[in-house]
Amino acid sequence: MGGSTENSAFKKTHNPWALGRTPGGSSGGAAACVAGLMAPLSIGTDTGGSIRQPASFCGVTGMKPTYGRVSRYGLVAFASSLDQAGPLAKTAEDVALLLEAVAGHDPCDSTSANVPTPSYTASVRQPLQGLRLGIAREHFGDGLDGEVDASVREAIKVFESQGATVRELSLPHSKYAIATYYIIAPCEASSNLARYDGVHYGYRTDEKAMLAELAEERKVLEGAGDRAKLEALDTSLVRMYRKTRSEGFGAEVKRRIMLGSYALSAGYYDAYYVKALKVRRLIREDYDAAFKDVDLIIGPTTATPAFKLGEMNEDPLAMYLQDLYTVSANLAGIAAISVPCGISKSGLPIGLQLQAPPFEEERLLRAAHMFQQATDWHTKRPN
Amino acid sequence: MNDKPYEIIIGLEVHVQLQTQSKLFCRCSTTYGQAPNTQTCPVCIGMPGALPVMNRRAYELALRTAVALNLDIPEFTKWDRKNYFYPDLPKGYQISQFDLPMSQNGWLEISDAKGAFEPKRVRITRAHLEDDAGKSMHDEAAGKSDSRIDLNRTGTPLLEIVSEPDLRSPQEAKAYLTELRLLLTYLGVSDCNMQEGSLRVDGNINLHIDTPDGKVATPIAEVKNMNSFRAVERAMAYEAERQYEVWCEKKIKLGDKPGGHKTTRGWDDGQQVTVKQREKEESSDYRYFPDPDLLPVIVTAEQVEQVRADLGELPAAMRTRLESTYGIDPYDSDVLVNQGRELVAYYEELATASGDGRRASNWVQQDVLRTLNEQQATIADFVISAASLADLLKAIQAGDVDNTRAKDVFEEMLRSGSSASDAMAKLGIEKVDASEAESLCRELLEANPQVVEDLKAGKMKAVGSLIGQAKQRNPNVNPGEFKDMCLKIVEIM
Numbered sequence: 004m005g006g007s008t009e010n011s012a013f014k015k016t017h018n019p020w021a022l023g024r025t026p027g028g029s030s031g032g033a034a035a036c037v038a039g040l041m042a043p044l045s046i047g048t049d050t051g052g053s054i055r056q057p058a059s060f061c062g063v064t065g066m067k068p069t070y071g072r073v074s075r076y077g078l079v080a081f082a083s084s085l086d087q088a089g090p091l092a093k094t095a096e097d098v099a100l101l102l103e104a105v106a107g108h109d110p111c112d113s114t115s116a117n118v119p120t121p122s123y124t125a126s127v128r129q130p131l132q133g134l135r136l137g138i139a140r141e142h143f144g145d146g147l148d149g150e151v152d153a154s155v156r157e158a159i160k161v162f163e164s165q166g167a168t169v170r171e172l173s174l175p176h177s178k179y180a181i182a183t184y185y186i187i188a189p190c191e192a193s194s195n196l197a198r199y200d201g202v203h204y205g206y207r208t209d210e211k212a213m214l215a216e217l218a219e220e221r222k223v224l225e226g227a228g229d230r231a232k233l234e235a236l237d238t239s240l241v242r243m244y245r246k247t248r249s250e251g252f253g254a255e256v257k258r259r260i261m262l263g264s265y266a267l268s269a270g271y272y273d274a275y276y277v278k279a280l281k282v283r284r285l286i287r288e289d290y291d292a293a294f295k296d297v298d299l300i301i302g303p304t305t306a307t308p309a310f311k312l313g314e315m316n317e318d319p320l321a322m323y324l325q326d327l328y329t330v331s332a333n334l335a336g337i338a339a340i341s342v343p344c345g346i347s348k349s350g351l352p353i354g355l356q357l358q359a360p361p362f363e364e365e366r367l368l369r370a371a372h373m374f375q376q377a378t379d380w381h382t383k384r385p386n
Numbered sequence: 387m388n389d390k391p392y393e394i395i396i397g398l399e400v401h402v403q404l405q406t407q408s409k410l411f412c413r414c415s416t417t418y419g420q421a422p423n424t425q426t427c428p429v430c431i432g433m434p435g436a437l438p439v440m441n442r443r444a445y446e447l448a449l450r451t452a453v454a455l456n457l458d459i460p461e462f463t464k465w466d467r468k469n470y471f472y473p474d475l476p477k478g479y480q481i482s483q484f485d486l487p488m489s490q491n492g493w494l495e496i497s498d499a500k501g502a503f504e505p506k507r508v509r510i511t512r513a514h515l516e517d518d519a520g521k522s523m524h525d526e527a528a529g530k531s532d533s534r535i536d537l538n539r540t541g542t543p544l545l546e547i548v549s550e551p552d553l554r555s556p557q558e559a560k561a562y563l564t565e566l567r568l569l570l571t572y573l574g575v576s577d578c579n580m581q582e583g584s585l586r587v588d589g590n591i592n593l594h595i596d597t598p599d600g601k602v603a604t605p606i607a608e609v610k611n612m613n614s615f616r617a618v619e620r621a622m623a624y625e626a627e628r629q630y631e632v633w634c635e636k637k638i639k640l641g642d643k644p645g646g647h648k649t650t651r652g653w654d655d656g657q658q659v660t661v662k663q664r665e666k667e668e669s670s671d672y673r674y675f676p677d678p679d680l681l682p683v684i685v686t687a688e689q690v691e692q693v694r695a696d697l698g699e700l701p702a703a704m705r706t707r708l709e710s711t712y713g714i715d716p717y718d719s720d721v722l723v724n725q726g727r728e729l730v731a732y733y734e735e736l737a738t739a740s741g742d743g744r745r746a747s748n749w750v751q752q753d754v755l756r757t758l759n760e761q762q763a764t765i766a767d768f769v770i771s772a773a774s775l776a777d778l779l780k781a782i783q784a785g786d787v788d789n790t791r792a793k794d795v796f797e798e799m800l801r802s803g804s805s806a807s808d809a810m811a812k813l814g815i816e817k818v819d820a821s822e823a824e825s826l827c828r829e830l831l832e833a834n835p836q837v838v839e840d841l842k843a844g845k846m847k848a849v850g851s852l853i854g855q856a857k858q859r860n861p862n863v864n865p866g867e868f869k870d871m872c873l874k875i876v877e878i879m
Contacts, residue, residue, distance in 0.1 A: 269671045
């Protein structure tokens, strides 16, 4: 979880463009291995931007398909209503290749959409005629890095030179997207992660040590004759849960479990979870309205290029804002792609995000390919 | 009903295991009694990445039950997660239905054939689907960590049927369960086997006590671990008395602090008492929320009507029809219908073929059911067909055989599987010729002047000794006809 791979249960990943910087996250490894030429294709999962932000930070092309386009069966669930697996590759053509292989209905995933999968490889090279692009005012506000802003505006001009028209529009509820996401995702995560309790799957605390610890506590309390505390002492089962989960999860995961458990608690459910669902609906309606007038929405993938590893360790909220431009696509369930569109003065890749209505991955890929025909950002490699 | 100064208030929660081939959200078999943890898959043991897919058949069975229980079926219903930690719950949550259950606001009519209470409609709050947990066998209290868990049952489809607190006595509680089980059996949705856990009952009970200051309610107890309907009846009776004693002693009302909150108690069948369970396990916040892995279920009005049309005749309607068609009493129709559809079909064939519904009812209730009981068999295995038994009943009606000897014929038919006429022939039973019977009658009257005198004096019982003698002379003598004949001759004399 999180936008840097620093919360990984294993190790953190370094950005091939600058080893002191993050590749983005959470699918930072998937992006870094494509950027570092370790693999031609990779699969990531995107719950709030976890494919697109790393793609942007690592200078590769990465797509979050429409919710339901790719089966979630076998994917370790974080937030089930937002999770979506998708491809990362150097080019839109390669993304098309992998998406065509993994997309399609799966009867083992009830949320998998039963819609035909077009042949992306057959269509990706066909340019889009009369493409109508929308620029969301909200994607160019405070906090957007000047170099990112300039690169994205340059990219828009490239599309205009290919015959696209551009209009400004508003996604008025996008300012609530981060808050909404950080209610819904932790709520679902708190429940999805309950199965890691040490009973059936995965890590369990050292039982002998746990039982000895409990026996010692009991002895002390009995010695002191503290009946109230004795009564309240954990059973071995509860202690096993407590220690297993305390030891097995990292700080960020625990933070989200606590956030989610709190928001779902009796008395808070309506104020947080139910309200978040309502806002989520409004965010989707913003997109539905916008896509009446435009074919794609174009903007930055992230506000800045890759930040330094460790830079946000003490500031989880700043880390959460990494998802500012990406998270709405997950809440709305629509498709989005990040393509390289520049290199900062400090030599870091900059990403352009294109968002499309549900199940219009083909349109995203054709537009991304058009852009990659006219530019060479996707061919740049780290030294 | 009761002479105590209180009214008993009972509501029941019944969990019914639906009779499906596979579990509610995966393809694992639901067969009972297999080796532990052999009927599991990544979905039902909650492996990461596994996802649930709803069992359509389970939903159909639930819908069938809900319609039969007169419940409203909303068009839109969804699945919710009920989150709690327990070793027999591998996902860390149960998939259930919380605020939008698949059905609500229904009723079930109960009555007592012997009139122990007035017939009444017990309101049903809701019925919803959920997946079952596994089974754990452990000794946590002793601080031992030796727990064993069997996940074969995990994910089995359960229908939870919640009644309103409309039951007013342990007898009514038992009657509700009996009628509910019968209905479920008629619907073919569950085998309702309590020993195998296919039907589980929790009872919520408290008292409304008359006091000089008006009625007061005692704290509600939820009673668990009741393994038979008899146990439910006894547990409710015990709990009512216990609550009254506690009231007399402590005067704690529902909602009082401290002590007025709902408690959970377990029925101890060996000791015949309810025992308070640990408080810790009661106060859970289940953090319900819609399960994002599953889609809402949409049920159209047309689908509901189709289910209603396919229900078949249900027990209440069947009782009424048997009474009006065959002229039997509510008590008899109750006994017959409670035995299930197959026995009723047998009875109906017998009643129609013999032309005597009451006689058919008596024979089925006494001889047929007694035999089935003795043989531990069902009507499907019964040797004597309804048509054959009808022949015997017709022979009785025709006076070819009396009731006592008919029992012998029945036994012979049972033993040899022969027809009624063959069995009668084998036993040498044939109708005694009228003139032969009359001469025997005259002969015996002449030999027994005292009997004739008694009869003339109105002592009708005296004829009994003549019947006895007649039967000794010829076992085929029909006692009823012989008696009539004697009286007629005496009158003429």
